[in-house]
Amino acid sequence: MPELPEVEVVRAGLAPAVTGAVVSAVEVLEPRSLKRHDAASGDFEALVTGARIEAAVRRGKFLWLPLGGDRAREGRAVVGHLGMSGQMLLRTPDHPGDDAHARVRLHLEHPGLGELRVDFVDQRIFGSLAVDRLVPTADGEVGGFSGGVSGEWARHVPAQVAHIARDPLDPAFDDRAFLTALAKRHTAVKRVLLDQGVVSGIGNIYADESLWAVRVHGDQPASSLSTRRARQLLDAVREVLGKALAEGGTSFDAQYVNVNGASGYFAHSLNAYGRTGLPCPRCGTPMVREPFMNRSSHRCPKCQRLSRAAIPRSSRGA
Numbered sequence: 001m002p003e004l005p006e007v008e009v010v011r012a013g014l015a016p017a018v019t020g021a022v023v024s025a026v027e028v029l030e031p032r033s034l035k036r037h038d039a040a041s042g043d044f045e046a047l048v049t050g051a052r053i054e055a056a057v058r059r060g061k062f063l064w065l066p067l068g069g070d071r072a073r074e075g076r077a078v079v080g081h082l083g084m085s086g087q088m089l090l091r092t093p094d095h096p097g098d099d100a101h102a103r104v105r106l107h108l109e110h111p112g113l114g115e116l117r118v119d120f121v122d123q124r125i126f127g128s129l130a131v132d133r134l135v136p137t138a139d140g141e142v143g144g145f146s147g148g149v150s151g152e153w154a155r156h157v158p159a160q161v162a163h164i165a166r167d168p169l170d171p172a173f174d175d176r177a178f179l180t181a182l183a184k185r186h187t188a189v190k191r192v193l194l195d196q197g198v199v200s201g202i203g204n205i206y207a208d209e210s211l212w213a214v215r216v217h218g219d220q221p222a223s224s225l226s227t228r229r230a231r232q233l234l235d236a237v238r239e240v241l242g243k244a245l246a247e248g249g250t251s252f253d254a255q256y257v258n259v260n261g262a263s264g265y266f267a268h269s270l271n272a273y274g275r276t277g278l279p280c281p282r283c284g285t286p287m288v289r290e291p292f293m294n295r296s297s298h299r300c301p302k303c304q305r306l307s308r309a310a311i312p313r314s315s316r317g318a
Helices: 004-018 044-048 175-184 189-193 203-213 227-246
Strands: 022-028 057-059 062-068 076-081 086-091 102-110 114-122 128-136 156-158 288-292 295-299
Touching: 004 057, 004 062, 004 086, 004 102, 004 114, 004 203, 004 227, 022 044, 044 128, 062 128, 062 156, 076 086, 175 189, 175 227, 189 203, 203 227, 203 295
Parallel strands: none
Antiparallel strands: 022 102, 057 062, 062 076, 076 128, 086 114, 102 114, 128 156, 288 295
């Protein structure tokens, strides 16, 4: 599933092409891709056609395009979630329209770039697009990362994204609140990293990479980490996400690509995820793969041992 770096690569690629563009037409080729859209709020095509896109914004794994142009559209945004295989691809108007996995097409008129098209392509149809109302952010800060774009709706977030916590690369991310949340939770630290109510955008790949970086076992209770160790973990998360972003994200197959259809190459820099049986880059011990929440965890059995001495007695298993 695309995580923060992959979605940010898509957002950054879309931003210059969609900001200021007017949606001249909409094609919904697969209604199931609008499953998050509330039909009671209006027809998707009618709400989007004729709207001006004000920016491209991201929080965690969610991406949205605030709409403008008239009062009927102000205070709304097109919200996208890529799911397992969703792609947002920039096309020229004459690009062949025979992609079997294209689900929604937005035809754009950009004041400087002319005619463009954004194709929402989703092989497995786990992703979605929707028009949603914008609500004020709980902390009064900007809704998400937009590369510095500001405007009337900058301090708002789509209603269906409001419950999602900020991500570690968000300028308004509250380090103290995150460290407090870790200290209060007796559950496995990896579970906390994947809890979007605490922190968003990390996902399975980058959780494994961050935990490997600080030599912490994913099952270690979050509350057993010292403040120093917790800060090191947060620093590692930011470093891993930043490096993945610089390398265009992680691509294991053709299902994750940027807006131009190119793959990211962070997969070549992974130290833990997907390296079962390969030597740990730090100590040479073969890496192991273990079941975790209907997915997998990858770790070094020597570098990342479960520290039972640091686990509160009430949290220890048999």
